[in-house]
Amino acid sequence: MSDKIVLVTGATGRIGRVVVSDLLQRGYHVRAVTSKSPPSEGVQRLEWRQADLARNDDLLPLVDGCDAVIHLAAEIGKKSRMRALNEDATERLAKAAQDARVGAFCYTSSVSVYGSGRSIEISEASPVLSIDEDNASEYWALDYVREYGRTKLAGERAISRVADQMRCIIFRPAVVVDLDQIIGIRDWSLVKRMLASHRHAHHIYVWDVSDALIWSVEQALAGRGTPGDVEIFNLAEDDRPQPRHIDFMRKAFRASGDPHYRVVSAPSAVDWLHDFLRFRTLPLRNPLWRMRFSSRRLRDAGYRLKFGMAQAEELALSRLADQAKAGAQTKAVPQNNTV
Structure with a gap:
């Protein structure tokens, strides 16, 4: 059992819930941070902290005593809060972690930092969005999505400004999904299903994201890399067979x-x-949907996906088959009609 303490921000989010569970299963102590009311149930080796990172100026008490930080908290919907949380709070948290002598700082950014690429093939060296101005021609997206990409990139730059002795890892994941999101394509409107069916899904399984984040922290704590360096990795599975939405819908x-x-x-x-x-x-x-995000740099660093979307889709298809079977059995049960 590990005696390492890992701080996880955004611990109640889609990725955060899995990361917390994954760390606990591996024997880590977890300090989980959420802006919401934390769960009341007691779990061994799990400590909850409630904090709004965008409003809390003193973040040193959060990171004090931690060996590593996995920073997941982000604002994805409210444009007015994005700069405060995605950039400013990220810089203050990284500075606090640096001051607390945390060994590894892992930050989840996004492939949205690339905007709409000039090339189809996107690597970590590809051009990124302008940070200081919103240029609609750089990103074929709604304005709040452009702001999200720009502020996540600003968070990356903030970490680079702070990094000194701390080993920092930045991941740019593609579209992170769990089984509910994979199955949930059936809930899209008919028009959206028809228009998006040909698109490359860019899906990456949430348990693979968790595994990659923890792997990078373990590598950093083991001494991989140079203190003060900031490593950036795309995290995608764009080279897998049958990656389109229509491919899954046919199987589903x-x-x-x-x-x-x-x-x-x-x-x-x-x-x-x-x-x-x-x-x-x-x-x-x-x-x-035309872009392809390369994970070659991550593979060259020695990481391989633990699960993969093929396995995730099989789990989703199995759940769908079970639901269909249960529905058929319910219909087959005779009803007792009384007058």
Whole structure:
């Protein structure tokens, strides 16, 4: 059992819940931070702290005594809070961790920092968004999504400014999904299912994200890399077979018989036109679904995905088949009608 203490921010979020569980299963002590009311149940080796990182100026008490930090907390919806949490709080947390002599600081950024790439193939060396101004031509997206990408990139730069003796790792994950998100494509509107069906999903399984984050922390605590260095990795599985939404929907229909998974796939040209009418701009760049995010640098560093989307989809298909079977059995049970 490890005596290491890992601070996890955003501990009640989609990734955070898995990271906390993963760390506990591996024997770590976890100091979990959330801006919401923390769970009341007691779990051995788990300490909850409630804090709004965007408003709390003194973050040293959060990191004091910790060996590593996995910083997941982010604002993804409220544009007015993005700069305060995604950049300013990230810098203050990294500075506090540096002052507390934390050995490893791991930050989850996003592939949104690349915006709409000029090239289809995207590596960590590819051009990124402008930080200081919102240039709509750089990113074919809604304004709050552009702001998210810019502020996550600003958080990366803040860590680079702070890093001195602390080993820092930045991950840029693609679209992080759990089983509910994989299955949940059936809940999209019919138009969205038709338009998006041809798209490359860019999905990365949340348990793989957790495994990669913990792997990087363990590598840093073991002495990998130079103190003060900041390593940046894409985290994606864009080279897997059958990565499109329609590929999963076809398998899901066979497994469940749910008609929501049976759609007519719209041509990509229709998708282009829809986005042009939506954003009223035609940048000489690629929308997200055309881009491909390379994880070669992470593989070269020695990491391999623990699960992979093939296994995640099999779990999702198994759940769908079980749901379909349970539904059929419920319909087959005779009803007792009384007058």
